[in-house]
Amino acid sequence: MSQPSLTSRSAPVRMASRLTRRAYRAEQRLFLTEGPQAVREALGVPGCVREIFATSGSLERHPDIAALVAVERTVLHQCDELTLASLAGSISPQGIVAVCRFVDVPLDEALGPAARLVVVAAHVRDPGNAGSLIRCADAAGADAVIFAGSSVDPYNDKAVRASVGSLFHLPVVAGTTVEATVTALRTRRLTVLAADGAGEDTVDDLLATGALNGGIAWMFGNEAWGLTEDDRRLCDRVVAVPIYGRAESLNVATAAAVCLYATARTQRASPPDGGVSSS
Numbered sequence: 001m002s003q004p005s006l007t008s009r010s011a012p013v014r015m016a017s018r019l020t021r022r023a024y025r026a027e028q029r030l031f032l033t034e035g036p037q038a039v040r041e042a043l044g045v046p047g048c049v050r051e052i053f054a055t056s057g058s059l060e061r062h063p064d065i066a067a068l069v070a071v072e073r074t075v076l077h078q079c080d081e082l083t084l085a086s087l088a089g090s091i092s093p094q095g096i097v098a099v100c101r102f103v104d105v106p107l108d109e110a111l112g113p114a115a116r117l118v119v120v121a122a123h124v125r126d127p128g129n130a131g132s133l134i135r136c137a138d139a140a141g142a143d144a145v146i147f148a149g150s151s152v153d154p155y156n157d158k159a160v161r162a163s164v165g166s167l168f169h170l171p172v173v174a175g176t177t178v179e180a181t182v183t184a185l186r187t188r189r190l191t192v193l194a195a196d197g198a199g200e201d202t203v204d205d206l207l208a209t210g211a212l213n214g215g216i217a218w219m220f221g222n223e224a225w226g227l228t229e230d231d232r233r234l235c236d237r238v239v240a241v242p243i244y245g246r247a248e249s250l251n252v253a254t255a256a257a258v259c260l261y262a263t264a265r266t267q268r269a270s271p272p273d274g275g276v277s278s279s
Helices: 011-020 022-028 036-043 056-061 063-072 081-087 127-139 157-163 178-187 203-209 229-234 252-269
Strands: 002-006 030-034 049-054 075-079 096-101 117-122 144-148 172-176 191-195 216-220 237-240
Touching (some): 011 022, 011 030, 011 081, 030 036, 030 157, 036 049, 036 063, 036 096, 049 056, 049 063, 049 081, 056 063, 081 096, 117 127, 117 252, 127 144, 127 252, 144 178, 178 191, 178 229, 191 229, 191 252, 216 252
Parallel strands (some): 049 075, 117 144, 117 216, 144 172, 191 216, 191 237
Antiparallel strands (some): 030 096, 049 096
């Protein structure tokens, strides 16, 4: 339902702007998402969107979002470009910001009996990489993304923006330890693979031997130092992405794309029920 046009001094705007702080997000279990694509995806999750701030121009450009807002009876605040910019984290705001409820789930809930491909982010600190990992996992058909250890808050505005709506597509876990994560994965009989440039095995080796056929969890480490020795020891195998050229290394999101797609293609060719893949 539409409300009168707001300014940056209006109470709803001031309350929403506090969600740029991690402590306040955690206290309220609310976060901001911006841009038409992300807001559209958030509206597709029942009960996720609490309220929306939008310029009249953005609603005219995206009538489908306006229609969804009407159907969901979501509170809609109209505001000018300057007010909207005070909520948006991007340099070039796209005219629409939503206040959303947290969507993360407990570890046990994320790892259902059918989980075959899981992403574990261990101490990943860069929010852009965190969002890119979620987006890559979503694209590869992964069953869950787990942020473990001292990883960045997945509700950081840069992380949410980098996920481009994928945050709303698959289970995400936050605030667990690496040890607890590996224990839960092993309980569900998933093989835990550490993605590390120093690995004795390579993705090519695993493809050649069929080692990616079963349930797999890939663990990706910190952007600067990778996985710790303790984290590598927790995993079943340490696996490197082969580099055929002269590049020194790959960033974590690119390495994840290689590992996840190699696994997804193998798994899709070998369905768990033993049937024939339709892909």
